[in-house]
Amino acid sequence: MNPRTEVSLPLELGRLLPSTSPTRWREAVLRAGQLLAPGWAVAPVPATPGALALVLYAVSADTATTPEQVTLAEVTALLDAAPDLDQEPATTRLLIHHALESGGHPIGDRTHPASRTAARLLHRDEPLDIPLALGGGVAGPSALRYALPRLRALLAGLTEEQLSGLPSVEPIPVEASAHVTGAVKIVTSDSWLPLGCPVCRRAEGATVAVDGDLATFTCRKRHTTTDHQLGARHVHTALTRTSPGGKPVRGDLYVVHPDQPADADPRQLCVWLRAPVGALY
Known part of the structure; x- marks a missing residue:
């Protein structure tokens, strides 16, 4: 951070x-x-x-x-x-x-x-x-x-x-969701992999949502999963950056893997997203 x-x-x-x-x-x-x-x-x-x-x-x-x-x-x-x-x-x-x-x-x-x-x-x-x-x-x-x-x-x-005299602290609700026309891609420093539905294997056209500490992935056939690769903090950060107001994400949504800092920029974190095409060959 x-x-x-x-x-x-x-x-x-x-x-x-x-x-x-x-x-x-x-x-x-x-x-x-x-x-x-x-x-x-x-x-x-x-x-x-x-x-x-x-x-x-x-x-x-x-x-x-x-x-x-x-x-x-x-x-x-x-x-x-x-x-x-x-x-x-x-x-x-x-x-x-x-x-x-x-x-x-x-x-x-x-x-x-x-x-x-x-x-x-x-x-x-x-x-x-x-x-x-x-x-x-x-x-x-x-x-x-x-x-x-x-x-x-x-x-x-x-x-x-x-x-007994401490004032209360009102939590800020953490809720967000967006439809992704492309795939949800989980990003590490050296890879990015599309997340698929564990039931029907569909990857594109899913809806991603965050509610507090829980992130969910719902495919086009409405199968919902809480995959361990979806960190709520990381998904919330991705949606805040790419889907203000819950607008649909046109194309792919890049979400940083939970093992990485939540505020990392996926396009700078991953060498395959950062490097120009052909630069690694």
């Missing part, structure tokens, strides 16, 4: 809240916004709203309370818990897993926004197939591992007495 780009807290909250969000998750996200607002201008970190919302969601589910009733001491106890041997926040991870599974929507359930958020923040890349001495044999770090210390710093100035 460009360090000069302003990170809006209301927008980050909106990215976590699809229009169909269940009550507890909505309450957790809104409470996270309240707690983060005082320190946000000093240290805006996009991953922290989702991390704090997950913590509030998990603690409130575990204690049979509401996210607003979770105390600052309960939150900081998790943030200060000792990491495991890989320096991962094992205590927080286990509590999140337990809350999601007890609620009937474990990680991997793409129908629930809390499960989708947990999947993104808890994901660890597979270990490299190289000797242990060279860094192999250990899975990559999770986004949650880096979000929690930053979250601790953002909450450092708060006291229990201040919690």
